[in-house]
Amino acid sequence: MNSTIVRRKHATPPVPASPFPYNPGSLLSVMDLSLEGVSRLLARATELDQMDPLVRNRILAKRKVALLFYESSTRTRTSFELAAKALGADTALISSLSSSIEKGETLKDTGLTLRSLGAEAIILRHNASGAAWLLERETRLPVLNAGDGMHEHPTQGLLDLRTILAHLRPGIATVDAETLKGVTVAIVGDILHSRVARSNLLLLPRLGAQVVLCGPKELLPDLAAEAGPGVTVERDFETALGQSQVAMMLRIQAERLAGMQIDLGGYTASYQLTSARLAKFAPKAVVLHPGPIIRGLELTAEVADGPQSAILEQVKNGVAIRMAVVERALTAAEQGGRA
């Protein structure tokens, strides 16, 4: 009697649609972009990359871009800065350890201060998931999410896509829902704490790719398989590798483990990408890594430096993609629509 609870269907309050992004130049999530928008950014990245630097640096001449970094960064910060400068923009770098953030200034107040100083767009790296949304709502400026906590890193997703396309679909000009049909991308390692994984698993299936997440339970909960269409979980690394054309290796994010204990010996035995594994299970796969790489942990030095590695290409692609994204940030409003 008691075990048969009658399920009544109750109308319940709807979940309101997201008001984000407020600014058409913002890039908070890869989901802010339509596939046409992705195509435009990829095409523009190539154009800007090939453009005469002296012509290119007039595009955003004397426009002001702020880089607001609450976490340390080598690749993302430098490539955003080089990208903005390559277009002629002035950049200002604010990092949490040498600013009033140390004195307790909030993200909102820091953002409003930068806006008053003339910043026309803010590139934000922050250790809290969702920080870019807060900053955009409070400043209404174009905000470029350069990594928010464990959430997203949309320009990384785009530069990874550019790298994957260069290897697997050379010469294509635009992308659509079938561009990566038949392609499987394994994302391996600390998925739980990875914003790179989230941006990629949201973006790549929209182009037809399959994403296989691979890692131990502590770093990859079962429910990750429900994170979106085209996403599956495979615990066995060699099985995942065997079906993949791209192997994206991730670092264990020691700074976000929050007391979690990981047996590194066991981890490397199961999940380290070695030359032997690569040769046996994925001799043609492209090896990606968003960096920073920890040689000898998630991958060996031989693999990182080996012929299948596209890790340094990713870095290079980062500048091209970020030029296109920074340009979009400062021109989308003028063009009166969102990309």
Add this chain to the structure above:
Amino acid sequence: MTALVIRGGHLIDPAAGVDAQKDILLQDGHVAEIAGPGKLKGANGAEALDATGLVVAPGLIDMHVHLREPGQTHKETIATGTAAAAVGGFTAVAAMPNTTPVNDSAETTRWMQAPERGGVVRVFPIAAATRGSKGEAINDYAALKAAGAAAVSDDGHPILKEGVMREALAAAARVGLSIIQHAEDTRMTQTNGTSASMNLGTVSFKLGLRGMAAEAESAIVERDIRLVMELREQRPHLHVAHVSTAATLNAVRQARRNGLRVTCEVAPHHFLLTEEHVGCYDTNAKMNPPLRAAADRDAMIEGILDGVVDAIATDHAPHAIHEKEVEFDRAPNGILGLETALGLSLHWLHAEWKMPLGRVLSLLSAQPAAVLGLKGRGTLAVGSFADVVVFDPKTEWVYRAAESKSKSRNSPFDGWTMQGKVWWTISEGRIAYRAQN
């Protein structure tokens, strides 16, 4: 003291079994007389309120609020919190002890009830179950009860240690108080001082936020019920605060079948919203326990409709605007509730889900009064306290957090349509709130 007559209204007093047109005379802070329309004998010269077309009901009782006084008066004071209560039709609120300092003393318990605090409705302090709400040493419950504490709780924190909880249940039973447990196994929800900030599930994974497992709630409730069972000779009363998961509700249901004195409350946000309402990191959708999965929310609806839920309680938890305008994982837990509980309950429970009006009102008055053992409240039987709410059950209106009487604005229900306009809230015979027109 002046007398007050409410004429022409429809009296709904579930505890007294009244659901009819009645006039009612309030005198000296109590209900003096109830009679058919125009039949009151002692009403001569009393101020009269015309309640034609309106419902007259026992004043609402919110058994779970945070009034932030003493010590956190930038968020709320007893004066502003009770003003918001009166707007919402509440004539009594039970104030949780996580103030600064924690209310773990008879002095603070008395201080909160003093007229100087400016409360416009009755405040029943819930005193801390343990010293400083640290979950280690239990307080002197007899002294707290003598000072007016309606129950004891470490709300905001669980009483985690089994030995302490057992001792607390037994000690509270000896003096006739209930233990209100904030059920959260913090060993599952906190790591190295980092607290999870929403429900654990697909949404938390997608948002990159640390999640609180539903089991962190039900595990403590199941343990506590086991303790109540072990102590059943002493008749302890366990009340589970802000139930948010299906598993917890099932545990309470089972305990009741076993004849144990276990009661529970559900907050409007837990029977209306889900983890999806966190949206893009809306800190007004952050509270503890968090918004849960749709299946849990549906279980709260079922539990209210089938009667296992004893009370609707708001967990009114004001926070200053600047405290909520921060990164999601750094924002404090809690939302406003006093001004929206009746409007949401009438809109959803009554109008949408067809719960009889008397049952909805009972969950908001008679039943919480019974849980807390408040004599003469939650009913309008002759001789009871003159705690009354008079409202139009049909009128729809839109809630604007910016116009709240609370000091704070942190409501996820800003802009929502409410049903049921409160015309008068009367606390012990005095009009605590009167609609502007």
